[in-house]
Amino acid sequence: MANVLMLIDNNYEDMEALYPYYRLLEAGHSVTVVGSPAGTYTSKHGYPIKAEKSPSGIEIKNFDALIIPGGQAPDRMRIKPDMVRLVKEAVKRDIIVGAICHGAQMLIEAEAVKGRKATCYISVKTDLKNAGAVYEDSPVVVDGKLVTSRHPGDLPDFCRTLVEMIK
Amino acid sequence: MANVLMLIDNNYEDMEALYPYYRLLEAGHSVTVVGSPAGTYTSKHGYPIKAEKSPSGIEIKNFDALIIPGGQAPDRMRIKPDMVRLVKEAVKRDIIVGAICHGAQMLIEAEAVKGRKATCYISVKTDLKNAGAVYEDSPVVVDGKLVTSRHPGDLPDFCRTLVEMIK
Numbered sequence: 072m073a074n075v076l077m078l079i080d081n082n083y084e085d086m087e088a089l090y091p092y093y094r095l096l097e098a099g100h101s102v103t104v105v106g107s108p109a110g111t112y113t114s115k116h117g118y119p120i121k122a123e124k125s126p127s128g129i130e131i132k133n134f135d136a137l138i139i140p141g142g143q144a145p146d147r148m149r150i151k152p153d154m155v156r157l158v159k160e161a162v163k164r165d166i167i168v169g170a171i172c173h174g175a176q177m178l179i180e181a182e183a184v185k186g187r188k189a190t191c192y193i194s195v196k197t198d199l200k201n202a203g204a205v206y207e208d209s210p211v212v213v214d215g216k217l218v219t220s221r222h223p224g225d226l227p228d229f230c231r232t233l234v235e236m237i238k
Numbered sequence: 239m240a241n242v243l244m245l246i247d248n249n250y251e252d253m254e255a256l257y258p259y260y261r262l263l264e265a266g267h268s269v270t271v272v273g274s275p276a277g278t279y280t281s282k283h284g285y286p287i288k289a290e291k292s293p294s295g296i297e298i299k300n301f302d303a304l305i306i307p308g309g310q311a312p313d314r315m316r317i318k319p320d321m322v323r324l325v326k327e328a329v330k331r332d333i334i335v336g337a338i339c340h341g342a343q344m345l346i347e348a349e350a351v352k353g354r355k356a357t358c359y360i361s362v363k364t365d366l367k368n369a370g371a372v373y374e375d376s377p378v379v380v381d382g383k384l385v386t387s388r389h390p391g392d393l394p395d396f397c398r399t400l401v402e403m404i405k
Binding site: 086090114 | 252257260261281283284393397
């Protein structure tokens, strides 16, 4: 089965990390949570999740997909070059990259959206466009191996699409 | 697709309600959240979920499955006869009933476990046995249409089993 990487930081949106996390386990995949540094992070509502790895311990070539949840976590991750590097390498190697809500901020930081169709949380829309993306207001937008959604209400579509793509 | 009922009360375990909730939506089913009274309830970590119905508005004959999450919510639900009635009727009509963690307390209250294989959170084990259940320490236990699990770590097995059974 597939090896999936999930980026995490504090104040992540609970369901945008935890539903994909459990959903991919349910499908039989391995999910490695990575934070800078490794350790326990908590959601907007205080739900803990353990990042067992730091970015320095990760080689993207060993992974099939990378997931970026939303909340305030991407605003924290984007100023950590080791976290941004993971997204850059994932895009360069053309593995599946899923980003929901404010997760798109990491795509912007990794210069990963120029000329690509994508969506995001409404407040990030202008930044996504300014970074060169072709913004679409849809529950899930797929452009090659880039999968994006807008908010927690899109999670069923986001996860259904990711599970279909990650084999 | 199926109509699924989910019982809710305050201090529910976040993932034990929200992952099955989103997972069943992802599978194309309808999920009706019911609380006594209808209104917004919050998880152990403060995550809100809206119960759009109260038990008086529910006829079990219109549903295919009933889910009972854990946390401290079942301790609250079990002293509300209108909530317990839903479980009793679900068992009587032999629809699929899924209970995880402390959710088993509602099965006990509804006298639904006598002679049936089931599991639950470790602290509830003695109560489950005393209610006549054949306790098993497994990630998911299926006895007819009764599906039980122990804790959040069992959620991938719990949801995979429910999704296979609910068509």
